[in-house]
Structures are given as structure tokens and as C-alpha cells.
Amino acid sequence: MASASLGNGAAGVGSSSRSAALRGHVIRTSIGGGRNGQSKQICRALAYIHNCIGICHRDIKPQNLLVNPHTHQLKLCDFGSAKVLVKGEPNVSYICSRYYRAPELIFGATEYTTAIDIWSTGCVMAELLLGQPLFPGESGVDQLVEIIKVLGTPTREEIKCMNPNYTEFKFPQIKPHPWHKVFQKRLPPEAVDLVCRFFQYSPNLRCTALEACIHPFFDELRDPSTRLPNGRPLPPLFNFKPQELSGIPPDVINRLIPEHARKQNLFMALHT
Template sequence: MANKRMRIRSADTVFSHQMWLISFKVVGTGSFGVVYKAKLSSTGECIAIKKVLQNKRYKNRELQVMRMLTHKNVILLKFFFFSSGEKKDQLYLNLILEYMPVTVHRVARQYSKLQKAMPLLYVKLYTFQLFRALAYVHNIGICHRDVKPQNMLVDPETAVLKLCDFGSAKQLIIGEKNTSYICSRYYRAPELIFGATNYTNSIDVWSAGTVLAELLIGQPIFPGDSTIDQLVEIIKVLGTPTKEHIQQMNPNYKEQSFPCVKGCPWSRVFGVGTCPKAIELVSLLLVYTPSDRPTPLSACAHTFFDDLRATECKLPSGRAIPSCTDFSAEELGNEKQLAPLLCPRLSEFSCVDALSITGSTLSASLSRSMPASNKFPPPNGTDTSAGL
């Protein structure tokens, strides 16, 4: 792809203008198309260009979804343009995105090759920012549907993470059927394997739970070779799902008998030396009943991430970690009772004025958010964003 002068459109306006794109280099390929690294000649800024063939038989919502998204942990769409292919009637969508150097998948592989565990600080930072990104996209009614380490971009110097690839993303509407053959296999929620078509945003929560587990053990926790084998891998850990579990995952599933398998204790799955709080969080995320999984924001409030809320927390380089306490009122949405857990230092709580959390209101919010164990705020019970 040579240097090109293109007429491109800004992601947040209807205006278009000419711009030179230079120094093209292929940095990624896949079933979706090709990703290039390039520069904007006017500023010298590095950008990524995702070039995707538009298939008339497949509804591509990526541009529509990405124009809705503006969040520190979601890859930013800057511009876009359409281009013709070599064959007649071929049309490509080109998304001009902010550039991030590496994926979490590649970072994790580097540690695996060295036979080292990823430092727990990075596990916390990457998964916290993933949950924060999911909380944002779910709050505006979008389900990502392909959460995996390959779709988590990071800057190794700053440890900032951004969720990317919204090619499978969709607004889930109650009563509207969706395809169950979605999400990469290792990270696919069990209700999808059982053929559910009326699933909720909690499929993303399951995927995020498998990512957390993978970063802790250094390999996928459920490495199935096929759809059936994927279910077998899940059953090895969680045990055989009950009739009630299956009913909750897919009420239309035709009952089949499964061999009775007892679940494996989480302590044995992870082994000696794994952070107990991390194991506890995984055990809450990876459950059969979708409505029993915590919301992404509740996951952010888990004690596993408490270190990230401390002022003295630094990267090994001495650099400050990405801020983990600057939640806005928009981000908190209908879970404002979590504010005292997510933003423990009110001086750093950017939405205090908007929420009017003071005195007894703050105390009441805290008591509502903490269960008897004082370890984990209760999930909402149902995914309130599923019907948006």
C-alpha cells in the first residue's frame, strides 16, 4: 500500500477533507482483513488503518458502533474512508485508529517463552482496564462479543490498555435473536455453546474471566479443540451443569444427559502461590448462570484491584500507573453505589459533585455495596444493559 492522498471523514462529524497517509506497513492480518501502521503527513502521528472488505451478505456494524465510542480504554476511531478493490464491486471500509504497539496476547506469549509468570501488577492493570472498558460499552448498550487477549492493545511503557476490534459488536435487544456462533472458541461463554440466541452482555464478562485466568496461569484455561471439546474443558473445571443451569443458559435447549462430573477446586486449577483474591474473582466470573456473573463495574470494585487504588502504586520503571479512580458519573451509570469502592479518595473522585455523595449518603452507599464478607459488592442479579 503506497503513500496515498485520501479524502477521509472525521469520526465525529459529517465533514471530509484531503489528507496524505504515508509510511504504510502491514502489522496484522486476519479473517477480517489487514491492519497497517501509517502516519498522518500533516502531524507525523502514527495511526493504524484497519482495512475490511464489505460483504453484502454480512451486516458490518463496526463503523456504526465505533462512532459511538469515546473512552480512555477503548481504541479511538479518528477518521474513516472507503476504497475500491481490484475486483469489480469490491468495497473496503478503512478505519483510521489511534496506534497501540502490542497486544496482551503477544505480551503474555513473551512471558510464556521465558517460562515466567506475568507480574501480578500487570495482570491487575490489564484486566482492570478491560473491565472498565466493558462497563463503558455495556452502559451505552453495546456487547463486544469477541473479548480475548488479541483484542486488547497495550502501550508497554505506560501500561495503558485499550479494547479493540468491534467487528462482532452489537446492540442486544430483548426479544431479538442473535447468532450463538460468535466469540473466539477459548473465550466463548457456555450459553453460546448451548445455542442461546437471547443472551446478554454477560457473555463478555465470561470472556473477561477467561482472560484473567489465562494471564494468571500462562495459558488458556479452556483450550477446546472444537465446540464440543470446549464444553468438555469447561465441565472439567466447573463440573456438569445442572438442569437449572441449562435452563438459565438456554431455556430452549433440548435436554440431553451429560455424564456427572464433579468440578475441580479453583485452588487446584491455579496451583500454589496464586493470589487468593485473583482466584476468588475468577470463581465469581466463571459461573454457568449468566445473571450470577458480576457486572464489569462490580468486577472493577473487587478487592483484587485494591492495590491500583493506592497512591503509592507505581510501574517497575517508577512511572505512575494509569489512573484507576477517575470514574465519571456517566461511567458509573446505574451503579453509583459502587462509587466509594471505586473512588475511595474523594479528592480524586471526579463525579462527587454530580452524585452529591456526602456524609450519610456516602455511608449508606458503602453499606449497600458491601456484602457480609466485606469482600465483594453484590452483582445486580440481572444484566440491566441487556435490553438497551
């Protein structure tokens, strides 16, 4: 995608897309504020494509997240690798950009789930917090080494969950690296907890995108007085469409959308 540098802004270093379809701003690294809102919007976008459309993006990375540096509104783009995943049908394992590739893909799994997008989102969120990629592997094998250095060596059971056909278990026993040392700065416990939920070796143990949306890490965004670092109002975070809420229990909707936002939405007022 052709782009022109825009320089540093509240959302980090961005580029303006010359493509009419992708005009916006691309996050490369986020070193400023608004990170909670950006992470929340990524999770909401994934909840929509996973649950409403039924597709897996398969290439979540900062370059595919367009952010308006003034409003901090985020758009997920580039669906060139996206696919409807059908249980029992194989998929290519060599997918997703390396730094954001889920470990089951590195282990050669072909029957993976939308949980690979969740792992990638965790990588993006960690990058927002760190200011640099968390797992900067130079090859597929080196990528796995970078993951193990942080999460520790996966157990046989975890490897089986990632790829039942993988039979090699010759890995050095490495202990997990404490998260407070990984980030080398004080983070809210809610941030650490959410990161841990993204980074589970077993795909079925990772949180879903919807579960991430209602995580306490994002509670401050529910406060109507919360503002962006530049003093502007938050981007629209709670303007859910009926199809986004279809099948979601009322108690989850109440956690998903704060009362002040429900009062502003006629649909919500009639259905709660």
C-alpha cells in the same frame, strides 16, 4: 489485522498494529506484572460499553486488547462483532473466539446477554494468571469438555438458564476441579473469588463489569503508592467521566474511586 512482532515485554508478547486506528500493542499472553491493572481496565471498559453505550462486544480476547508496554494503559478494540442486544430479539450464537466463548453460546442460545463478555473476561484474566488459555478447546464440543473438566458438569437448572430450548442432558457427571490445582500455584483468595464470579454457568449469577471493578482483588490499585513493575506510576484508573458514574449510588462510587483520586477530580469533589 497486520502486525509486526515486538518481542517480550512486561505485558507479555505483543504486536504493533499497522492500522492507524488500532496502533498499540496486542496482548497474546501475559507472563509479567501489571496483571491486576490490566484486568481492572478491561472491567472498566466493559462497564462503559455495557452501561453507557448499551452494547455487547461479543469478542473479548487478548488479541482485542491493546496495551502500551511502558505505561500498561489498555484499550479495548475491534468492535466488528459488537451489537446492541434487545430482549426478545434473537442473535447469532456462533460468535466470539472459541477459547473465550461463554457456555450458553456453545449450547446454542440466541437470547443471551452482556454476561457473555463477562465470561470472556474471566477467560482473559485466567490466561493472565496462567500464562496460557484456560479452556483450549479444538472444537465447539471440545470447548465444552474443557469447561466441564474445570467447572464440573452443569445441572439441568444451569443448562436451562443458559438455553431454555436445549433438551439434551446426556453429560457424564464430572466434579469441579479445585482452583488451586487449576492454577498450580498459590493465588490470593481475592483472585480466586473473582475468577469464580466470572465463571458461573448461569449467566444471571455472573458478576457485572461494575461489580468486578469494586472487587477486593483490585484493592491494591487504590493505594496511591502502588507502582508498575517497571517503577512507573499506574495508568489512569480512576479518571471517570460523568456518564460513567451516572446512576451509580454514592456508596458504590466511594468504593469505585479512592479518596485521593476523588480529591483530584473536580467533578467528584462537587458530587460527593
